[in-house]
Amino acid sequence: MEGHERHEIVLDSKPVKVERVHVDGLGRTKDDIIVREVKDVLNSTSFEDVILRSHHAKTRLERLGIFKNVGIFIDTSKGPEADPNGLEVTFEVKELRPLTGTANTMVGNNEGSMVFGVRMPNIFGRAEKVVSEYSYSNKQRSSFAVTFMKPLHGNPDYSTPGGRLNISGWKTVRHFPWSSYREVDRGVASEITFPLLGQQTLRWEGVWRELGCLTRMASFAVREQAGHSLKSSLKHTYVVDSRDDPILPTKGAMFKLNQELAGIAGGDVKFLKEDVELQVNKELVWDTIVSCSLRGGIMKPLKGTSSRINDRFFLGGPTTLRGFDMHGIGPKSEGDFMGGEGFWAAGLHLYTPLPFRPGKGGFGELFRTHMFVTAGNLFQPNLEDMYNYRDHWARMASDVRWSYGVGVLFRLGRIARLELNYCIPGGARTGDKVSESVQLGVGVTFL
Amino acid sequence: MSSLLADAAIVQKMASEPWPDDVCLYQPYKSNEVGTADSVQQVLLPDNAQCLAVQCYLQMCGLPFRTVLRTNAEHMSPSGKPPFLRAGPYVISEVDPIIKFVSTKGHSLSDKLDRPQQAEMKAYLALVQGTLGNAELYISWCDPTTASEISRPRYSSPYPWPLNTLLAYRKQWDVQNQLKALGWYSKTLEEVYDEVDNCCKALAQRLGNHHYFFKQGPTELDALVFGHLYTILTTPLTDNSLADIVKEYSNLINFCRHIEKKFFEERERGPKD
Numbered sequence: 114m115e116g117h118e119r120h121e122i123v124l125d126s127k128p129v130k131v132e133r134v135h136v137d138g139l140g141r142t143k144d145d146i147i148v149r150e151v152k153d154v155l156n157s158t159s160f161e162d163v164i165l166r167s168h169h170a171k172t173r174l175e176r177l178g179i180f181k182n183v184g185i186f187i188d189t190s191k192g193p194e195a196d197p198n199g200l201e202v203t204f205e206v207k208e209l210r211p212l213t214g215t216a217n218t219m220v221g222n223n224e225g226s227m228v229f230g231v232r233m234p235n236i237f238g239r240a241e242k243v244v245s246e247y248s249y250s251n252k253q254r255s256s257f258a259v260t261f262m263k264p265l266h267g268n269p270d271y272s273t274p275g276g277r278l279n280i281s282g283w284k285t286v287r288h289f290p291w292s293s294y295r296e297v298d299r300g301v302a303s304e305i306t307f308p309l310l311g312q313q314t315l316r317w318e319g320v321w322r323e324l325g326c327l328t329r330m331a332s333f334a335v336r337e338q339a340g341h342s343l344k345s346s347l348k349h350t351y352v353v354d355s356r357d358d359p360i361l362p363t364k365g366a367m368f369k370l371n372q373e374l375a376g377i378a379g380g381d382v383k384f385l386k387e388d389v390e391l392q393v394n395k396e397l398v399w400d401t402i403v404s405c406s407l408r409g410g411i412m413k414p415l416k417g418t419s420s421r422i423n424d425r426f427f428l429g430g431p432t433t434l435r436g437f438d439m440h441g442i443g444p445k446s447e448g449d450f451m452g453g454e455g456f457w458a459a460g461l462h463l464y465t466p467l468p469f470r471p472g473k474g475g476f477g478e479l480f481r482t483h484m485f486v487t488a489g490n491l492f493q494p495n496l497e498d499m500y501n502y503r504d505h506w507a508r509m510a511s512d513v514r515w516s517y518g519v520g521v522l523f524r525l526g527r528i529a530r531l532e533l534n535y536c537i538p539g540g541a542r543t544g545d546k547v548s549e550s551v552q553l554g555v556g557v558t559f560l
Numbered sequence: 561m562s563s564l565l566a567d568a569a570i571v572q573k574m575a576s577e578p579w580p581d582d583v584c585l586y587q588p589y590k591s592n593e594v595g596t597a598d599s600v601q602q603v604l605l606p607d608n609a610q611c612l613a614v615q616c617y618l619q620m621c622g623l624p625f626r627t628v629l630r631t632n633a634e635h636m637s638p639s640g641k642p643p644f645l646r647a648g649p650y651v652i653s654e655v656d657p658i659i660k661f662v663s664t665k666g667h668s669l670s671d672k673l674d675r676p677q678q679a680e681m682k683a684y685l686a687l688v689q690g691t692l693g694n695a696e697l698y699i700s701w702c703d704p705t706t707a708s709e710i711s712r713p714r715y716s717s718p719y720p721w722p723l724n725t726l727l728a729y730r731k732q733w734d735v736q737n738q739l740k741a742l743g744w745y746s747k748t749l750e751e752v753y754d755e756v757d758n759c760c761k762a763l764a765q766r767l768g769n770h771h772y773f774f775k776q777g778p779t780e781l782d783a784l785v786f787g788h789l790y791t792i793l794t795t796p797l798t799d800n801s802l803a804d805i806v807k808e809y810s811n812l813i814n815f816c817r818h819i820e821k822k823f824f825e826e827r828e829r830g831p832k833d
Contacts, residue, residue, distance in 0.1 A: 321723055329638050333646065340632030343723045381720045447649075 131157050132190045132199040138206040142179060143238040150174050154202050163187060167202055174206065177264070178242070179235035181207040209234045219248065220529045220555045226250030240264050258283035265307070276307040291440040291546070293331035293449045294338065296423055297323040311353035311368075319380070320344045322423060332447030338422045345380035348373045360530045361464070361481055361522065362394045363402050375424075376415055384424060386412040402464040406560050408489075409457040413496050425452030426491060429514075429546070431554025434458055434489045436516030436538030441546030443491035457509055458489030460560040464522075481522040485534070487560060488515035514540045531555050579665045580648045583625040585618070587611040587643040588633045589718070601714055602631060603642075605795050606696040611643040613655050613787025619823040620778045621667040631718035655689075659780050669783075672776040681781050684766065684773070688781070691759040692788040694744050695802075698752050701735040702745060705798045757805050764809040771818050778819075785812075786819045 134154050136147050150173040157163040167185045174183045183206050190199030215230040228248040236243050241263045249255045258281055265276035282301045289296065300320035307313055322342050326335060349372045356365035369390040376383030388410025395403050414420045427450065429437035444451045463484045471477050492508045495501070520534030532554045541547045588611075589602040603611070618625050625645070630636060637644040637653040644653035645661065652661045662668070670678055700711045715731055716724030739745040744752075763785060767773055773781050789812055793803050806812060 321726070325635065326638070329651070333651070336636050336651065337630075337632075340635035341719060341723060341727060343720050379720055 127160055127198070128158065129160050129163060129198050129200050130196055131155050131163060131202055132196060133201045135201065135203040136206060137203060138208065140208050141211070141238045142208060142235060142240075146177070146239050147174070150177070151204060157200075160200075163200060163202065167204075171204065174204065177235075177240040179209055179240050181209055211236070220525060220557075224250045224252045224254065225555070226254065253288040254286065256283060256285035258285075265305075277305070279304045279306070288327060289440075290327060291427075291438070291450045292422060292452070293327045293335050294422065295325045295327050297325075311351055314348075314350040314352075316348040316350070318344070318346055318348065320346075322382075324421075324423060332449040334446035334451060335422065335449050342382050342421065343380040344375050344382040344424075345378050346373050346375035346382075347377050356392070356394060358527075360524050360527065362392075362404065363396055363400075364394055366393045367391070371410075381418075382421065382424065383415040383418050384412050384420060385415060386410065386424070388426075400466050402462075404460075404462040404464060406460040406462075407457075408459070408560060409455075411455045411494050411496075413454070413494075420454055422452055425454060426456040427452045428456050428458060428489050428491050431532060431534065431548070431552045432556035432558065433487070433560045434514060434516065435485065435487050435518060435534055435552060435554070436536035436548060437514060437541070438546035438548050441548070442489075442514050442542075443545075444493075445544045453491030453493060455492045455494040455509075456489065457492075458487065458560055460485060460487040467521075479524045482519065483522060484517075484519050486515065486517045488513055488540075489560075490514060512540070512542055514538070514542075514545065525555070529555060529557050530559070532559075577648070577665075579623055579667070581624070583623070583645060583647045584628045585611075585614060585625050585643055585645055586628050586630055586633045586636060589629045589631055602717055604711055604714055605700050605791060605797070606693060607634075607642050608795065609693070609696060609788045609791040610641070610655055611787075612791055613784045614643050614645070614658050616786050616819065616823055617655075617659060617669070617780055617783035618662070620669060620783055621662060623662065623667060655780075655784065669777070669779045673774055673779065677774055677776075681774070681779060684763070684781050685784060687759060687762065688784050688788060691755050692792070694739065694742060695752050695756045695759075696788070696792070697735055698739060698744055698747065699749075699797070699802060701732050702739060703749060703798075707732060709798055753801060753805060756802065757808075760806055760809050760812060764812050767811055767815055769811060771815070782815075782819065786816060790816050790820065 131154055134151050136151065139147065151170045154163065154166045154170050157166050164187070167187065171183045171185055174180060183204060186203040186205065188201050188203070190196055190201050211233060213232045213234070215228070215232065217228050217230075219226050219228050226248045227250075228246055230244065230246040232245075233243040235241065241261065243259065243261050245257075245259045247255075247257045260279055260281035263278045265278060280301075280303045284297070284299045287296050287298075298320050300318055302316055302318035304314055304316035320343070322344060324339050324342075326339055349370075351370040352368070354365070354367045354369075356362040356367050359367075367390070371386075371388045371390075373384075373386040375386070388408070390406070390408045392404065392406045394405075397403055410426050412420060412424065412426070427440035428434050428443060429441040430439040434442065440450055440452075442450075443453050464481045465483070466473075467477055467480050467482060472480075490509060490511075490513050492511075494508065495504055498504060516536050516538040518534050518536035520532050520536075523531045523533075525531055532552075534552050534554070535550060536548065536552050538547050538549060587603065588607060590608070615627065633642040633644070634640065638651055639653040639657075641654055644651055645658050647661070650661070652658050663671075670681060673681060699706055701707050712725075712728040712732065716728040719727055736745055747755075772778050773785070789806055792806050793813075793816065795803075797803075
C-alpha cells in the first residue's frame, strides 16, 4: 500500500462490502472446513467490522491446528467490475508438514519419561490428525500409542473443551513394584468428547491385560492374579472446571466424575466403578489461597466375579496422601499391597507466595509455599447391605491415615508441578510404607 | 543370575524345615473334573504328562499334597509351565526342580541307587523328557489336525472372544519356535512316531518284566515314564497312532497298570482330598 496518496478516512462509519475472500497456501486441506471458518468475513458492514471478523476467522483457522501461521491482508477490490466500497480479504496460510517427528521428555505422576512421536496433522484434509507416540520412563514403563483425532462439526478445537472424536490403540508395559506385578496392556478405544454443562466424555475401550509376577518372591495372592483378562468397558467422565489454572489455582472449583462399567459386550472383567473428585480454591488476604480437595471412589464386581488387583484403588504417595510411599497403604499380603474396592482422600492446603516475595511478578510466581493436611483410607465396602450407613461410615472411618507438613511448590509449565515437602505422617498401620520427613513429588494431578 | 541366587537361598533355607502340611500342586483344568463346567477342558497332552509325573512322584514318596486346578496355572507358574508346587512360602515349578525340592526335605527315591545306576537313570530321564516330551508338543501343536481340533480349542477354552483365538495362536507359535530351536519342527509325523517307538523300545528293554526300572524300587524315572505313557494311552486324540505305538509294548502297559493301581487307586480309597 506504500506509494499511495494519503487520505483521512473514518473507518468505523465507512460502509464497505467484502466482495471476495481468498485463502492462499492451501494444499491438502479440503475447502469446506476453510469456508466454514472464513465465510463470516463476508457479513462485514464497516471497515472496523472487517478487521474484527477477519481476526476471529484467523483465530479459528489457527485453532484447527493445521497451519503453521496465518496472515491477513485486506485490500480494495480490483478489476473492471469492482465496487468502489468493495474489499478483498486474503488469508495467507502455511500448512503444517504432513509428517513431523518429535522427541521430548515428560513428567507424569512421580516419573519422568522420554517420548518420541510422529504426527500427521490434517491427514485427510479436514483437520483430522494421527498422533503416534512411544515413551519409555524411568519406572520401566513403556508405551506405544496411535491416536486418530477428528474434530466434530463446529468444534474445531483440540485444546479447550470442544467436540471431538478420538480413536486410539496402544500397548503399554508397566511395573508395579509396590504390588510385585507387571502388566502388559494392549487396547483399543474410541471416545467422544462434547460440551454439555461442562465437558462430557464417553469412551468405550477394549483392553487385553496380561499380568505377571515381577519377581519370584511375589506374594501368592498376587501370583494368583497372573494371566490374561479382557476388559470391555464403557466409561463416562464429566468435568466442570472453573479454576483459573490447573496447577497453581487461585480461585474457582473443579468437579470430576468418572464412571466405568466393565463387562459390556464381552470380556471376562465385570465391575462397576465410580469415583469423584472435588476441589475448591478461595483467596484469602495477601495472596494467600486456601484449597480444599476431596476424592472418593467405590467399585463393585458384578455377576459373581471378584475384583482384580489391576482394577482396584490404591492410595498413598507424594502427590496424594503425602507422608506415605507411592501406593503404600492398605491391605497387604506377604509384603504386597493389594488395593481396595473403596477409597476416600481429603486434602487441605494453605498456599502462600514465597516469604518476602523474591522475584515478585516474574520468576518468583512459579513458586509457592504451602502447609497441608491430608487424610484418607482404603476400605472394603459392603455393598450387599447398601442402606447400612452406620456400617459404611465405620468402614471408612477405621484406620484413617493422615499426614501434615509444609513444603515448597514449583510450577513446571502449565501441566505439572514439583513439590518438596516435609511430612509428618500419622495413623499409619503395621505394614504401611511411611515416608517421614522430606518427600519429593512430581505430578499432574494433586490432592 | 538373580534367580540362581534366589534358588540357592531358597534351597538352604528350606532344608531346615520339614514337609509342610498344606502343600498344593497347581495345574490346569482337566476334563470331567468335579466343580467345573464341562466346557473347561483345558489341559493338553504335554502339560498333563508333566502334572501326572509330579503327582506320581509325590505319591511314591508318600508325601501328602492337594491338587488345585486353576485356569491360569501356566501364568502363575514362575517358569511359565505347569505344574507347580506351593509349599509354605516356596513356589517351585516343573518336574526336575520339584524333585530337587522334595529331596531337600529328606525324601529321595534315587538315594538307594548306586552311582552307575544314578547315571543310567539320568540318561533315561533325559531320553524320556527329550523324546516323549517333544513328541507330545509336536503332535499337539505342529500336527494341523490335532492343533485345530484339540489343542487350540482346549487351550483357548477359559478365555472370552477374541482373546481365545489370539492366545491359542500365540501359544502355537511359541511352541513351534521352541521345537524349531530343538530341531523337531522339521520332522515329519512319521519320523516323530519312529522316535516315540524307539524310545518305547529302549524303555521296554530296560524294564523287562519288572515292576520298576530299578530293582531297588520306584524312582523318579518310573514316575516320569508313567506320567508320559499313561497320558498318551488315555488322552483321546484325532487318531490313535500315538497310543497304538505304546500299546505294542505289553510290559509298558502292565507297568502303567501296576503304578496306577499301587499309587493312585489305593491312595484314593484312603482319606481323599
